[in-house]
Amino acid sequence: MVTIGDVAKAAGVSRSTASYALSGKRSISDAVRLRVNEAVKTLQYTPNAGARSLATSQTKVIGLLAQFLDDEFAPAMLQYILGVSNTARELGYDILLVTDADGTSALRRISDSRMIDGIVLLNVAENDPRLEHLRAAQQPGALVGLPKDCDGLDVFDLDFEEAGRTMVDHLHRLGHREIILISQPQHVIDRGGAYVWRLQNAALAAAEARNLTLHTVFAPSSQPEVGDALNGLLDAHPNATGLLINNEAAAAALPSVLHQRGLSTPKDLSVIGRYSDEFARTFSLPFSSIESAPDRLGSMAVRQLVRRIEGEIGPAEPNVVRFVTPDLIDRGSTAPPR
C-alpha cells in the first residue's frame, strides 16, 4: 500500500508538504507541486479513506435507507435509488445502501459509527420511527416522502394534492361525469403512506367542486389479486367513464383486464395513472400519467443534503419542504366520454 509518506519521499519533501501540495490549502512552490503530482502518478497513490475520515471526520459517503416492503412495488423503488446514486456520484459521494428490514437500528449503526456524512431516507411514512433517530444523530438528513413532523429535516415529495386535482380536472374538462379512483391497499395507508390520502382527498375535493361523481377504492398491490379487484370494480360502476390509478400494481395489471373485457382506451374508458415514465416504459403502459419523478426527487434530496454536509447551508438554517409539481404526460388514453 502506497502512502502519502511514500509520495513525500519520492518528491523529496515532508509528509505535510505533500499533503498541502495535494489539497492546496497552503501556498506551495510550483516546483514542489509538480514533483508531488509526478510522484502521485508514478506511484499510483490513492489516499486511504479510513485515515482521511479519521483526520477530517468526513467520509464522502452518503447513507441511503431503502425499505423493501412486501406490499410495495419493488421496481418503483429502484428508480429512487438510481436517482440518489447517480446524483451523489456527480457530487463526489458514494452510496452506502442499507436495505435492513429494521431501518431504525440500521440508521443508528451507520450513523453512530461515522461511516457516512449524511443520510437519505426513502419511503418516509407519516410517523416514521426512523425520524427520531435521524434527528438525534446530529448528522444532516434528507427525506423523500412527507412525514407529519418535518422539523429540522429537509423533505422532498411529489405534490400529491396537485396530482389528485390535475387528474380530476383533466377528465372533468373532457366532460366526464363519473369516475373511479383506485388507491393503494389499506395497509399501505395504515403503515403511514399518507400520500394516498393526500391524493385522494384532493381528488374528492376537486370532484365535489366540479360536481362530478368520484368513487374511491383501495385495491391490492399484488398480482394476481389486483386483477380480480379491477374486474370487480368495473362491474360495480358500469357508468364510470374515467379511471384514475394511484397504485402501480393496478396500473400494471390494467392492460390485460381491459383486453379481457374487450375495452380500449380512450374509446371506452379514459385512464390516467400516477407512476414514472420509466415505469411506464418497463411495463409498456399506454396510459397517460402523472409523472412521479422518482429520479428527480432522489436527486433533489441528495443535492440539498450535500449542501448541508458541505456547510453551504448552516445547520441553523431552517429546513426546506419542497413539493415537486406533477407533470401530466399525455399518452393519448383520455378523450371525451361516449
Add this chain to the structure above:
Amino acid sequence: MVTIGDVAKAAGVSRSTASYALSGKRSISDAVRLRVNEAVKTLQYTPNAGARSLATSQTKVIGLLAQFLDDEFAPAMLQYILGVSNTARELGYDILLVTDADGTSALRRISDSRMIDGIVLLNVAENDPRLEHLRAAQQPGALVGLPKDCDGLDVFDLDFEEAGRTMVDHLHRLGHREIILISQPQHVIDRGGAYVWRLQNAALAAAEARNLTLHTVFAPSSQPEVGDALNGLLDAHPNATGLLINNEAAAAALPSVLHQRGLSTPKDLSVIGRYSDEFARTFSLPFSSIESAPDRLGSMAVRQLVRRIEGEIGPAEPNVVRFVTPDLIDRGSTAPPR
C-alpha cells in the same frame, strides 16, 4: 463523540484494556468486562469506523458494482442487489453500491482508497474490462456471470446449458416436435452476454439429439417492439407447438400477444420462460419457467467473498466456478401438443 477513551475512563481502566474487553482477544477479569460493558451501554459508545479500519485495515463493507444498461431489464437487476445486500448484512457487512456507467474507474476508486474489503461484480460479460482491474486490486472479488477467463476469481452463474437442455427435454418428453426459442437481442450478445449462447447452443444440441426442430430467434428487449416480433414469429412458424423464452421483455409481452391471437396455454401452445419467480409474480406471468435465482446467486457470491475476506479460504486456494442447477417451476403452461 464518545470514544473508547471515554469508556475506559468510565470503567476505570486503560484504553487498551477496554479494547481487549470488547474484542475478547486477551483474557480479562469478569469485573472489568462487566464495568466496560456497562460504560459502553450508558455512554452509547459505538466504535468509529474510520479509526477501526485504519488500525485493522478492515472496513466491513463490500463494494457492489451494478451496471444499469439500457437494453437490460432493470427490475431483474434489483433482485441480485437485494440478494447481495441481505446476505451481506447477515454476515455483518454493509454494501457500498456503485452504479457508475464507467465501472472500471469506479472499481479503482473504491478499491484503491481501501473503502471496502471485497467486491461483488454483477452482470459480468464475457470479456469484462472490469476483471483486469479487479485482479490487479489485490482484494477478493466474486462475480455473478461467467466471463471467458475466470482465473483467480470466484464465479457464480446459472447453468444456462442445463437450462437450455431442460427446456427442450421437457417439451420433447411431452411429445412436441417443433418449437421456437426466443433469445435476447443481438446487442446483448455483442456486449458479451455469453449466457444467451450458452443456453441456445445447449438447446440446439438437445434438439438435434432428440430429433426435433428448434427455431431460434433474437428478439428486441424493449416494448412495444418485442410484441411485434412475437407476432411475426408466431406467423412465421404456424406449426410450432412450443415456445421457449430467454428474454424477460418477451415473456412480459407474451400474455397480451397470445390474447390478441386468441391463443391460450397450454391448449394451443406450450410455453417455458427463464426468469425469476419474483419476476413472474410482478408481471403475473402464468408460464412455467426456469428459475434464474438472482437472490440465490447474489447470496452465494457474497458468502464466498466473505469466506475469502475473513481468511477461511486462503488467497492461494483456487477459485471456484459454481453453476446453479436451474429448477423448472411448473405453472401449468405446458402439455402434449394437439
Add this chain to the structure above:
DNA sequence: ACTCAAAATCGAACCGGTTCGACACCGGTT
C-alpha cells in the same frame, strides 16, 4: 514460604492521513 506460570492490566507505538505553530528565507521599506 517460595517458585513459576498464567491471568490481568498498562503504556506506547502504530495505522495514514490533516493541520497547527514555528521557522527560514526572500525582497522591499525606512
Add this chain to the structure above:
DNA sequence: AACCGGTGTCGAACCGGTTCGATTTTGAGT
C-alpha cells in the same frame, strides 16, 4: 542595518481505534 510581511517548508500533534511487549497480580504446586 534593522525590520517587515509574505511565501514555502518542516516537525509534531492529533483523529480513535488495535496490538505488542512489559509489568504486576494471582493462584497453584511443592
